[in-house]
Amino acid sequence: MASAMTGFSEQIKLADQTRQWELRPEQEFRFEVDFNNAIILRLKAGMAEIFGAELGQGTSYNFSGQKVAVFTWHGCTLEIQGQCNVEYVAEETPMVSYLNLHVALEQRRVSGDQASDAVSTTGPIVMVVGPADAGKTSLVKMLLNYAYRQERRPMFINLDPAEGSIMLPGTVSAAPAAHMIDPEDELNSLGLNKASDVSTPLCYHYGYASLTENPKLYKLLVSKLASTVHARLANDQPSREAGCIIDTGGVVDPAGYDAIQHCITEFKVNVVVVLGHERLYSDMHKLYAGNDQITVVKLAKSGGVVNRDKEFLRQAQLRTIRKYFYGSVNSEFSPFSTIAWYQDLKIFRVEDALAPSSALPLGQDRKLSETQIVPMEPGPVLLHSILTVSSLDNTEDENKLLESNVAGFVYVSSVDENKNKRKLTLLSPFPGRLPRKYLLLTSFKWMEV
Numbered sequence: 001m002a003s004a005m006t007g008f009s010e011q012i013k014l015a016d017q018t019r020q021w022e023l024r025p026e027q028e029f030r031f032e033v034d035f036n037n038a039i040i041l042r043l044k045a046g047m048a049e050i051f052g053a054e055l056g057q058g059t060s061y062n063f064s065g066q067k068v069a070v071f072t073w074h075g076c077t078l079e080i081q082g083q084c085n086v087e088y089v090a091e092e093t094p095m096v097s098y099l100n101l102h103v104a105l106e107q108r109r110v111s112g113d114q115a116s117d118a119v120s121t122t123g124p125i126v127m128v129v130g131p132a133d134a135g136k137t138s139l140v141k142m143l144l145n146y147a148y149r150q151e152r153r154p155m156f157i158n159l160d161p162a163e164g165s166i167m168l169p170g171t172v173s174a175a176p177a178a179h180m181i182d183p184e185d186e187l188n189s190l191g192l193n194k195a196s197d198v199s200t201p202l203c204y205h206y207g208y209a210s211l212t213e214n215p216k217l218y219k220l221l222v223s224k225l226a227s228t229v230h231a232r233l234a235n236d237q238p239s240r241e242a243g244c245i246i247d248t249g250g251v252v253d254p255a256g257y258d259a260i261q262h263c264i265t266e267f268k269v270n271v272v273v274v275l276g277h278e279r280l281y282s283d284m285h286k287l288y289a290g291n292d293q294i295t296v297v298k299l300a301k302s303g304g305v306v307n308r309d310k311e312f313l314r315q316a317q318l319r320t321i322r323k324y325f326y327g328s329v330n331s332e333f334s335p336f337s338t339i340a341w342y343q344d345l346k347i348f349r350v351e352d353a354l355a356p357s358s359a360l361p362l363g364q365d366r367k368l369s370e371t372q373i374v375p376m377e378p379g380p381v382l383l384h385s386i387l388t389v390s391s392l393d394n395t396e397d398e399n400k401l402l403e404s405n406v407a408g409f410v411y412v413s414s415v416d417e418n419k420n421k422r423k424l425t426l427l428s429p430f431p432g433r434l435p436r437k438y439l440l441l442t443s444f445k446w447m448e449v
């Protein structure tokens with residue numbers, strides 16, 4: 001099968017200018033590259049980092065469809081090849097306050113190490129909240145990378161279903177920060193794309209891009225993920241001491257407040273970081289004023305954080321999906337096509353959150369249906385859909401489906417409705433027949449190009 005990855009070298013040749021930027025200590029080089037362009041960045045001299053991940057001198061880093069900041073604590077020289085939409089050097093950054101936060105978290109970890117009753121000691125469970133495009137994910141990456149650089153392996157938890165940080169969009173998930181976050185591949189590098197990863201990410205199917213689409217299901221999955229994470233931490237002292245760093249979606253309306261409080265309770269969060277939103281900080285501060293287990297911290301949003309419009313976010317989601325099947329520029333792989341006959345498939349979808357009560361079976365209220373699955377017939381409606389493959393075997397009770405870990409995803413590349421041979425062609429990153437698993441429909445469609 002032909003690779004769907006974009007040819008970086010071809011794109012670079014179209015815009016072949018090479019230029020150098022000299023950065024003084026504590027300056028930041030910010031650039032934006034759209035999805036039709038690509039650039040190569042190299043560190044020529046000095047030291048620099050991208051969201052906490054140190055750059056190697058002379059290494060070529062490829063970027064396309066990204067907005068990035070290269071920060072230096074001590075000064076550096078950068079070389080850029082290719083065309084950026086925006087590029088400039090910023091003098092003012094909130095990096096010192098972000099580093100101070102890391103230092104404070106590290107102190108908590110150290111006092112955990114030294115506690116006499118080490119078994120019951122849990123490190124910082126940090127949740128970063130704020131409006132959309134406040135730089136939450138970027139701060140989370142920094143905290144994970146700084147922790148990693150100090151030999152800590154905190155658990156990264158993604159509660160923002162719009163971002164396919166660990167697996168694909170439409171999920172909530174968790175994975176240990178087992179390595180530095182790749183500046184190009186971003187948080188996906190903590191997920192399944194890294195063949196060398198030994199630990200399987202925890203991942204639950206939600207199916208939508210925003211928590212407002214089905215808040216009840218969202219909360220149910222957060223509770224499930226939290227209890228699984230805490231069960232893992234209970235058996236692993238170094239991870240427990242390293243703690244958790246939690247990324248959230250940018251919803252700050254009443255539904256968002258409700259979700260934030262639910263997540264704080266379920267994950268037993270002890271540090272809430274509010275990024276770039278005075279009112280949210282004030283509300284959180286008031287809410288947890290009498291709780292000496294929870295510290296609420298306010299941090300400024302970086303002037304470099306860029307608003308991403310809906311189209312950019314959609315493109316970023318599609319790129320994450322493509323990466324899942326085809327790999328990234330540095331580790332390309334070919335997905336496998338497999339045939340699945342209608343009669344062998346057990347496909348479910350979550351009952352419509354917005355279904356009118358009159359459409360529900362008699363005696364069933366809406367509350368129940370929003371967290372309930374219903375079977376669906378395969379058919380042309382599935383064309384180009386992303387389906388979640390559950391880890392639950394299809395001989396097990398289907399009612400456990402939403403609370404079972406995600407095993408992976410398949411893409412429906414064709415639907416054949418011909419009599420006697422009704423079948424789907426599925427694309428999968430793994431070879432072989434589809435195991436006897438349940439499938440769950442997501443709301444994501446993708447066109448393989």
Ligand SMILES: Nc1ncnc2c1ncn2[C@@H]1O[C@H](COP(=O)(O)OP(=O)(O)OP(=O)(O)O)[C@@H](O)[C@H]1O
Nearest residue numbers: 067068069132133134135136137138250304305306
């Ligand atoms: N200092 C910076 N300079 C340039 N770009 C930045 C900087 N910090 C963050 N960005 C970029 O700005 C965009 C938004 O940042 P980020 O994803 O961290 O925000 P967010 O609050 O997590 O957004 P959302 O709520 O939509 O998930 C990203 O593309 C990120 O790479």
